[in-house]
Each structure stands twice: as C-alpha cells, then as structure tokens.
Amino acid sequence: MPDNNKIILHAPLAGPLVPLEQVPDPVFSSATLGDGVAIDPLNDVLYAPCAGEVVQLARTGHALTLRAANGAEILLHIGVDTVQLQGRGFSPLVALGDQVSQGQPLVRFDMDLVAQHCVSLVTVMLISNGPGFGLRRLEAGNAQLGAALLEVEATGREANGRPVSHESARGHARVAHHGGLHARPAALLRQTAQGFQSHAVLRFAEREADLDSLVAVMGLGVGEGAEVELICTGPDSQTALLALIAAVQTASVGERHAAHAPTSTAMPKPAAGPGMLTGVCAAPGLAQGPLARLDGVSLPPDNGDNDxxxxxxxxxxxxxxxxxxxxxxxxxxxxxxxxxxxxxxxxxxxxxxxxxxxxxxxxxxxxxxxxxxxxxxxxxxxxxxxxxxxxxxxxxxxxxxxxxxxxxxxxxGETRQLRLPPSAIVVAHELTPSDLLLLARHEVAGLCMAAGGATSHVAILARARGLPCLVAVGEALLELPAGTPLVLDADQGRLETEADAQRLAEVQRHVQQRRETRQRQQAAAQQSARTRDGQVIEVAANVASAEEAAEALAQGADGIGLLRSEFLFIDRPTAPDETEQRSAYQAVLDAMGERPVIIRTIDVGGDKQLDYLPLPAEANPVLGLRGIRLGQVRPELLDQQLRALLQVSPQQRCRIMLPMVTEVDELIAIRQRLDRLAGELGIGQRAELGVMIEVPAAALLAERLAEHADFFSIGTNDLSQYTLAMDRDHAGLAARVDALHPALLRLIELTCQGAAKHGRWVGVCGALASDPLATPVLIGLGVAELSVSAPQIGEIKAQVRQLDAAACRRFSQGLLGLSSAAAVRQACRDFTAQSHAQPAAAAALQQ
The missing domain is CATH 1.10.274.10 (PtsI, HPr-binding domain)
Incomplete structure (x- = not known):
C-alpha cells in the first residue's frame, strides 16, 4: 500500500545544486524558513515539485507555497532579494487556491532581468512547516528537471517533541493614509505582512480582516485618523507588528500628493445652463474635440449548468x-x-x-x-x-x-482596438486606470465621466498626465451622440455640448497658445534666468537619483538644488554601505556635468521609515526623531554617509545639506565631524556645508547659523506646517497650509537678511519654488536659487526673465503687512499680470 505520509519532491528547475548554507541570504542559509535544497537555475520556468494546492502566492510573483497531500508546505522562492523587483519579470501561471499536478508550470521569469538587478538567481525549495517532517536527500551535484530530489515524511511530531511556538503580539495604530485604508494602503499592509512568517489580522469596530485580503481590509471601512488594532501570530510576531504599525501610521508620497491636489479638483458642481452639462473637476484644464464613447463589457446569457x-x-x-x-x-x-x-x-x-x-x-x-x-x-x-x-x-x-x-x-476573448478621432473628448459611464493606460497610446484631449469621483485613481492619473477631466456629470452625458463637438472646461466644472464654430475656434487658439508657450519656454530653458535689470537667479532641480538628474539637465537645470539621499535607504532590508552610497552620489555628479549638486543627508523619521531601523512609535512623528536628530542618535549612519560624500569628485561641485537643524551647536558639531573625517581621509578641500531652513527656530537663528554654514536652502513644506501648526498631510487643512502666508514670508525675509550679513546665499527647495506666482516674492525677499521639479524649469526661468528684481523687492515688502495667504496670492496675481504686460508693451512700442 502507498505511504500517504511520504511524498517525493522533484526538481522544479534544472541546474547545479547549491548547499543551503551557501545561499547568499542569511534567512535561507540559516534555515530560518525551513530545510530544503537550492538550485542555480538554467531554465526560466519554475515547475511544481509535487502535486498540491497553491496556498500562498506572492503578489510580486517571485515566490509561492504548495501544500502537499501529507500536509507539508513547500516554499519555492526564485532568486535572492527578488522582492525588490516588485513583480517585474515574473509571470505566475497559477492562482491562489489552484490544485496543481507534479511537473505543472508555476511561474515564468526573466533570467536576465533577475540576474542584473538581484543578488543571485539561486532558487530555494524549503519545507516551511518543517518541524513536523523528516527530509531525506535523494540527489546531489546537478539537478535534472523533474528528477527526484527530496523525500518528505510526516513524522506526526514537532521538533523536540513540543508543538511549534505560536507567539503573538498586538498593538494599536492610528491610520495616517489619506482617505483611510482603501486599495493602495491595503496593498501596502498586505505587502508588509507578506514579508514575515507570522499571520496578521487587522481589527476595527469589533470586526476583523485577514491582511492577506485587500477586499476584506477595505470592507472594514477604516477611515483616515481611525484607530485600529493589529494582531500578529507566529515566530516573528513582534517584528511583524512593529513593521505593520509603521505601515499604518505612514502615508505614502503618492497619497500626500493626492491630499495636496489643487483645490480646483474638488470644485463643487456648478449650476447647469442650456447647451451645458455640469460636473466636478477632477483634473484642471481646457480642451475641445469630438465626443468618443468607451463602453464596458456585456455578458452573454448563462444557463447555470457549466462544468x-x-x-x-x-x-x-x-x-x-x-x-x-x-x-x-x-x-x-x-x-x-x-x-x-x-x-x-x-x-x-x-x-x-x-x-x-x-x-x-x-x-x-x-x-x-x-x-x-x-x-x-x-x-x-x-x-x-x-x-x-x-x-x-x-x-x-x-x-x-x-x-x-x-x-x-x-x-x-474581447480585444480593445480603439479607433478614436484626433483630439477626442473620451466619454464613459466610469473610466478605469487600465482604460487610461490604453488611452495614453492615443491623442486624447480630455476625459468626461457620468459617474466617478475627484479623488479616484483615474483622477490622480489624469492630473499626472495633464489631461482635463470632469466627473459626476450624470447619465445625460451618455445620451450624447458620438462625434458631437464638445468644449471641456474642467476648471469651471462644465461640458459645453452646443458650442458654435466661433467658441470652438476660441478654445483651440487658447490651447495652441499654451502649447506654443511651453515649447518656447523649453527651447530657452538651457539659457540662464536673468531678470530684466540683470540679476541672475539659478533654477535648479529636486531629484532622487542619477536618472532624474540626467533628465533635469536635459530640461535646463542649472544644478541640483536637492538630492533626497534617503531614497537610497528606504524600501530595502539593509542599509547601503559606504561604497554603494559613494557610487550613487558620484553618478549624480557625473550626470550633471560641470553643474553643482546639493545632497541632503539622510532625512527619515516622521513620514519616512526604514525597515531595518525600526523607530519607536510616536504620538506626533513629525515632531519626533527625524532628520539630523537621527544622525545624533545613530552617529555611525551619518558618519558613513559623510565619508561617502567626502570621496566624490570633484568636491567643489558637491554641497552637503543638513535637514532639521534647530540649534547652532548642532551645526558646529557636524562641521567638526566633517572636518575630522576629511582629515582621516586625507582630503584637503572638502564640500561646502549648508543648512536646510525648515523649522522656525532655524529661521530665527539664521544670522548665527550663517556664521558657520556656507549656504541656506529653505524647505517651505515643513516650514509651513511648523509655523502654521497645521499638518501638511491633513486633508481637511491642505488648502490652508500655504507657504505664501505673511508669517512664512517674514521668516524667509529673516533668513535672507541673516545670510546676507555673512555673505551667504539662500535657495528655496520646497514646493513654493515651483509656484510661478511666488517667483517675484522670493526674488524680492533675497532668494538667489530656486530648486523645482524638472518639468517646471523652463516655466520658472521664463517667469524670472519677465521680472524686474528692484520692483520685486519693493513689491515683496508690501506683502509682509497683508492679513492672509489669500490676500498675498491675489496681490501676486495682479503683480504678475502687470510684469508680463510691461515687456509686451515695450516690444509693441519698438515695432
């Protein structure tokens, strides 16, 4: 009779067998996840080593677990550190819950991609619930695909005769994600949970959801700011709990951008008039074009009697x-x-x-x-x-x-071969993200939906692509015939359905003028930005990598005003070493040719967490252990980064900037550390050292800080929230956290005055630098450098060229006495219109 307690595991891949202890990953080599074998693969398809059920399938497709007939759970993990590819190069051929047979294809993977981007291709096959099973190796040397490798027998006993430990840990966290636990935050929690052996559950309002299920988590209806309980059960429950608490309490960059979307994207629905449908602006802009319909799938009848x-x-x-x-x-x-x-x-x-x-x-x-x-x-x-x-x-x-x-x-078997007229306004009941990806291959002028919302994923994508988008227009939209000439004025929340030829031509001229303006701005972007009275303003770029630096150079950047070095440190299991950091920083300098690069030292804590450096949960993280304070608590991290920065070449093009400085003594201590490290490395000329002005204390101490700093760069995002006592990630306050508030302008002026007394220059690297309306204010207050997002370099340089620096100084002084940010913005609009009109009038007189 067959022994139901025994199964044979066959080679899931062909290739040399590698001793488990030689796998370049301590979790595998130490058998922490279980005993088994490893193979250096020669083929690009992973096959089932036995019959069983797929009980776990990584979202990223690089790993899965089969449960065999005798209860053994076989973990198959392709490559080492492949989770960092986030699914690129992996195509699962099975789904969770599938019953598979021995030899059935499970996952196809791109061997070249994995080999180029990951530590190793070596693939492990482990018994993840191993204490109840005995293993006998049947093969050594090279594995032939399908050859018998292991005999696995259920022993009926746990290791040491004791049941496997099921430690548990639980804790509470407040949800920081904009809008609560919807699809993307739920996916983040699921991804975090999958990185641990422990089973994780989220509890809210006396209901609970397994973190394996996004729809279960979303179904709890957890809103922003709600408190949830997390329960982890398993051998690494405490570590899993800390990681999940951090994931719940940390909003992603994309969500922060969504929370700070222009207020026009939430414009209330205006009153309708004849020949007009009204809706809610999801992405601003003006467009005109023929109507094109995009419909969903219709299901055929079903008799309910299928195999x-x-x-x-x-x-x-x-x-x-x-x-x-x-x-x-x-x-x-x-x-x-x-x-x-x-x-x-x-x-x-x-x-x-x-x-x-x-x-x-x-x-x-x-x-x-x-x-x-x-x-x-x-x-x-x-x-x-x-x-x-x-x-x-x-x-x-x-x-x-x-x-x-x-x-x-x-x-x-339906395929979507779209035939759209040029510059179409695409109309649908409700568009989806995949619809928008498909439409990206066509010349589309705008989007209009009968349903939908201003904070939907389609709205986010439309804003990113610069496509005007109107939502919640109503079912009357779907009654319009294809080809109807439309004017989509998303800024005003309306769709004009009976526009005459004159109106269509007017809109077309406006759109064409805006396009030509952008082309002219980009054509002149490589030239310096000089005011009408001769003052040069550097326009640099904020970047996070060498690739982004190269793109910024192509867009006309005069330098890098902010390299966010923390992006080297996050979303990875271990810290980058000194060599890796030096290489990354050098690549940015090389990408910028002869132009200067400001590199901010690691700025984590608050809304940016490190997986390998768990920080304590804090009631108010943005007021806690972040920025330079982390370098004080973990000096080895900062010293390693400073050594890497001191070794890039040439040093005169590298500038080091310290975040979250609040005291002069902090700056002096870091400068002394930098000098000591330079001496140890035998470096005579070292990079300049600057301070990021992002807390009111630093602005108030600007004159004292300027004695010891080589330059300042103002981070208006944090400076705004600390000055106004408003969380910049709070959805309800987003519109009020405005860096053009008179109080902020006074701090900027104080910073520039303090710097000038010691001959230091001041830049701005916060979001305010990218706002053309703020350009004359910043120039007038004494700012010499504006660091912006790369696509805006041409626009900001064009704005500088329209201005007179002396007039900006007079104008900015008048703003300091205004009562609100709204009043400042209106004054800026009036001043900008006047500034642009003067060169145009002068040009007309010369003709």
Missing amino acids: PAAQHQALNTALAEVRHAIDRDWRHLPRGQEDAAAILEAHLALLDDPALLGDARQHIANGVAASHAWSRAIDTQCQILRSLGNPLLAERANDLYDLQQRVLRALL
Missing part, C-alpha cells in the same frame, strides 16, 4: 493573462509615474485576493460560468464598499470594476 473544472481553468487562464498584461504595463511606465505604479501594484494584489477568488470559485462550483462568477464576486465587493458611507472607499470600487472588465475581456 466546474473547465470554468476553474478558464478563470485561471484569464487571471494569468491579466497579471501578465498589468506586469507589462508596469514595466513600461515612464519615469515619474509613481502614482500609476502604485495603482497597478494594488491591482496585482487584488487579483490574488482570497476573498474575491473564494467567492468566484464558490459560484463556479455551483455551476455558474466563470465570466458570471467573476462578475458577481466583484459586484458583491463593490456593493460592500459603496455601502460604507465613505466617499473615498466608494470610489475605490472603481478599481474592482477595472479588474472585472479586464478579466471579463480575457474570459470572453
């Missing part, structure tokens, strides 16, 4: 196809599309969601066709999200609808 096995396979195939398509879209995203990447990551996670898949598979088991089963499962979850009374969570049902449509097209 479950065939329908399960059909769904598996469709899910794999959609995963591959999303992965392809992800890998082809241009630089700077972090929001789009985060949305696609959430969609990949939803495709593996156990709640969705379980619901769909239950319908299939009852004889329902795969298309109807998937559609019903999505509809159920959409109804849950829309019933929670949270507008943002209701809008996240759009992500589920997107996946519903994509999978249905794969199931029904």
Whole structure:
C-alpha cells in the first residue's frame, strides 16, 4: 500500500545544486524558513515539485507555497532579494487556491532581468512547516528537471517533541493614509505582512480582516485618523507588528500628493445652463474635440449548468493573462509615474485576493460560468464598499470594476482596438486606470465621466498626465451622440455640448497658445534666468537619483538644488554601505556635468521609515526623531554617509545639506565631524556645508547659523506646517497650509537678511519654488536659487526673465503687512499680470 505520509519532491528547475548554507541570504542559509535544497537555475520556468494546492502566492510573483497531500508546505522562492523587483519579470501561471499536478508550470521569469538587478538567481525549495517532517536527500551535484530530489515524511511530531511556538503580539495604530485604508494602503499592509512568517489580522469596530485580503481590509471601512488594532501570530510576531504599525501610521508620497491636489479638483458642481452639462473637476484644464464613447463589457446569457473544472481553468487562464498584461504595463511606465505604479501594484494584489477568488470559485462550483462568477464576486465587493458611507472607499470600487472588465475581456476573448478621432473628448459611464493606460497610446484631449469621483485613481492619473477631466456629470452625458463637438472646461466644472464654430475656434487658439508657450519656454530653458535689470537667479532641480538628474539637465537645470539621499535607504532590508552610497552620489555628479549638486543627508523619521531601523512609535512623528536628530542618535549612519560624500569628485561641485537643524551647536558639531573625517581621509578641500531652513527656530537663528554654514536652502513644506501648526498631510487643512502666508514670508525675509550679513546665499527647495506666482516674492525677499521639479524649469526661468528684481523687492515688502495667504496670492496675481504686460508693451512700442 502507498505511504500517504511520504511524498517525493522533484526538481522544479534544472541546474547545479547549491548547499543551503551557501545561499547568499542569511534567512535561507540559516534555515530560518525551513530545510530544503537550492538550485542555480538554467531554465526560466519554475515547475511544481509535487502535486498540491497553491496556498500562498506572492503578489510580486517571485515566490509561492504548495501544500502537499501529507500536509507539508513547500516554499519555492526564485532568486535572492527578488522582492525588490516588485513583480517585474515574473509571470505566475497559477492562482491562489489552484490544485496543481507534479511537473505543472508555476511561474515564468526573466533570467536576465533577475540576474542584473538581484543578488543571485539561486532558487530555494524549503519545507516551511518543517518541524513536523523528516527530509531525506535523494540527489546531489546537478539537478535534472523533474528528477527526484527530496523525500518528505510526516513524522506526526514537532521538533523536540513540543508543538511549534505560536507567539503573538498586538498593538494599536492610528491610520495616517489619506482617505483611510482603501486599495493602495491595503496593498501596502498586505505587502508588509507578506514579508514575515507570522499571520496578521487587522481589527476595527469589533470586526476583523485577514491582511492577506485587500477586499476584506477595505470592507472594514477604516477611515483616515481611525484607530485600529493589529494582531500578529507566529515566530516573528513582534517584528511583524512593529513593521505593520509603521505601515499604518505612514502615508505614502503618492497619497500626500493626492491630499495636496489643487483645490480646483474638488470644485463643487456648478449650476447647469442650456447647451451645458455640469460636473466636478477632477483634473484642471481646457480642451475641445469630438465626443468618443468607451463602453464596458456585456455578458452573454448563462444557463447555470457549466462544468466546474473547465470554468476553474478558464478563470485561471484569464487571471494569468491579466497579471501578465498589468506586469507589462508596469514595466513600461515612464519615469515619474509613481502614482500609476502604485495603482497597478494594488491591482496585482487584488487579483490574488482570497476573498474575491473564494467567492468566484464558490459560484463556479455551483455551476455558474466563470465570466458570471467573476462578475458577481466583484459586484458583491463593490456593493460592500459603496455601502460604507465613505466617499473615498466608494470610489475605490472603481478599481474592482477595472479588474472585472479586464478579466471579463480575457474570459470572453474581447480585444480593445480603439479607433478614436484626433483630439477626442473620451466619454464613459466610469473610466478605469487600465482604460487610461490604453488611452495614453492615443491623442486624447480630455476625459468626461457620468459617474466617478475627484479623488479616484483615474483622477490622480489624469492630473499626472495633464489631461482635463470632469466627473459626476450624470447619465445625460451618455445620451450624447458620438462625434458631437464638445468644449471641456474642467476648471469651471462644465461640458459645453452646443458650442458654435466661433467658441470652438476660441478654445483651440487658447490651447495652441499654451502649447506654443511651453515649447518656447523649453527651447530657452538651457539659457540662464536673468531678470530684466540683470540679476541672475539659478533654477535648479529636486531629484532622487542619477536618472532624474540626467533628465533635469536635459530640461535646463542649472544644478541640483536637492538630492533626497534617503531614497537610497528606504524600501530595502539593509542599509547601503559606504561604497554603494559613494557610487550613487558620484553618478549624480557625473550626470550633471560641470553643474553643482546639493545632497541632503539622510532625512527619515516622521513620514519616512526604514525597515531595518525600526523607530519607536510616536504620538506626533513629525515632531519626533527625524532628520539630523537621527544622525545624533545613530552617529555611525551619518558618519558613513559623510565619508561617502567626502570621496566624490570633484568636491567643489558637491554641497552637503543638513535637514532639521534647530540649534547652532548642532551645526558646529557636524562641521567638526566633517572636518575630522576629511582629515582621516586625507582630503584637503572638502564640500561646502549648508543648512536646510525648515523649522522656525532655524529661521530665527539664521544670522548665527550663517556664521558657520556656507549656504541656506529653505524647505517651505515643513516650514509651513511648523509655523502654521497645521499638518501638511491633513486633508481637511491642505488648502490652508500655504507657504505664501505673511508669517512664512517674514521668516524667509529673516533668513535672507541673516545670510546676507555673512555673505551667504539662500535657495528655496520646497514646493513654493515651483509656484510661478511666488517667483517675484522670493526674488524680492533675497532668494538667489530656486530648486523645482524638472518639468517646471523652463516655466520658472521664463517667469524670472519677465521680472524686474528692484520692483520685486519693493513689491515683496508690501506683502509682509497683508492679513492672509489669500490676500498675498491675489496681490501676486495682479503683480504678475502687470510684469508680463510691461515687456509686451515695450516690444509693441519698438515695432
């Protein structure tokens, strides 16, 4: 009789066998995750080593776990440190819950991509619940694909005769994510939980959700600022708990951008008039063009008497196809599309969601066709999200609808070959992120939806692409015939449906003028920015990598005004060493040719956390251990970074900037450390050392700080929130955290005056530098450098050339006595209009 306690594991790949202790990862080599074998692969498809059920499938596709008939759980992990690829290069061929046979293909992977970007291709096969199983090796040397490698026998006993420890840890956290735990934050929590062995549950309002399931987490309806309980059970429960608490309490960059979206994106719906439909502005702009419809999938009838096995396979195939398509879209995203990447990551996670898949598979088991089963499962979850009374969570049902449509097209064999007229206004009941990615390949002028919301993922993507977008227009929109000439005025929240030829021509002239203006600005971007009376203002760029620096140079940057070095440190399991840091900094200097580069030392804490350096939970993180304060607590981290910075060449083009300085003694201490390290390295001429002015204390001490600093750069984002006592990530206060507040202007003036007394120059690297309305104010107060986002370099330089520095000085002094930021902004609008009119009038007189 067969022994049901024993199974044979066959080689999932061909290649040399590697002793487990030689795998270049301590978690694997120490058998922390279990005993087993490792293979250096020679083929690009991972096969099932035995029959079993897929009980875990990493969102990123690089790892999965099979449960065999004897209860053994076999972890298959492709490569070392491959999670950092975030799914690029991995195409799962199975889904969570699938029953697979021995030798069935599981995952296809890009060997070249993994080899180039990861530590190693070595793939491990481990028994992750090993204490109850005995292993016997059957093969050594080279593994032939499908050859017997291990015999695994269930012993019925745990290690040392004791049950496996199930330690637990629990704690509370307040949700910092804008809008609560919707798709992207839920995906972040799921990703964090998957990095640990422990099982994690989130509890809220006497209900709980497994963190494996995005829809279960979203279904709790957790809003921004709500307190949740996290419960982790397993061998690394305490570490998992700390990581999850940090994930709950830390809003992502993309969410902060969404929270700070222009106020026009939330404009209330105006009153309708004849020949006009009204809606809510989701992305500003003006456009005109013919109407083009984009419709969803229609399901064929279903008799409810289908073969479950065939329908399960059909769904598996469709899910794999959609995963591959999303992965392809992800890998082809241009630089700077972090929001789009985060949305696609959430969609990949939803495709593996156990709640969705379980619901769909239950319908299939009852004889329902795969298309109807998937559609019903999505509809159920959409109804849950829309019933929670949270507008943002209701809008996240759009992500589920997107996946519903994509999978249905794969199931029904529908392809989307769009034939759109040039410069079309695309109209739909509700567009999805995948719709927008598809439309990116066409010449589209604007978007208009009958439903949708101003904070939806489509709205975020539309703003990033500069596409005017109107939502919540109503069902009357869908009654308009294709080809109808439309004027989309998203700024005013209206769609003009009966525009005459004169109005269409007027809008076309406006759009063309704006396009030509941008082209002229970009053509002149490589020239210096000089005011009409001869003052040169450097316009630099804020970047996070050498690639972004190269792009900034191409856009006309006079230098790098802020390199955020912390991006080298985050989203990784270990800290970068001195060699890696030096190489990264040198690459930025090399990318900028002969132009200067300001590198800010590591600025973490607050809203930026390090996985390998857990910081204590703080009631108010932005007032806690962050910036230079971390360098004081962990001096070895700062010393390592300073040594790396001192070794880049040439030193005269490198400038070091310290964040969150509040005392003169802090600056003196760091300068002494820098001098000592330079002496140890034998460096005679070292980089300049500057201070980031981002707390009121630093602005008030500017004259004293300037005695010891070589330059200042004002971080207006943090300076605003600390001065106004308003959290810049608070959605309800976002519109009021305005750096043009008179109090902020007084601190900027004080900083410039203090610097001038010691011959130091002052730059601005916060968001205010990118606001053309603020350019005359900053120049007038004494700022010599503006560091902006790269696409705005041409526009800001053009603005500088329109100004007279002496007039700016007189103008800015008058602003200090105004009563509010709104009053300052109105005065700036009037001044800018006057400044632009003067050169135009002078040019007309010369003709």
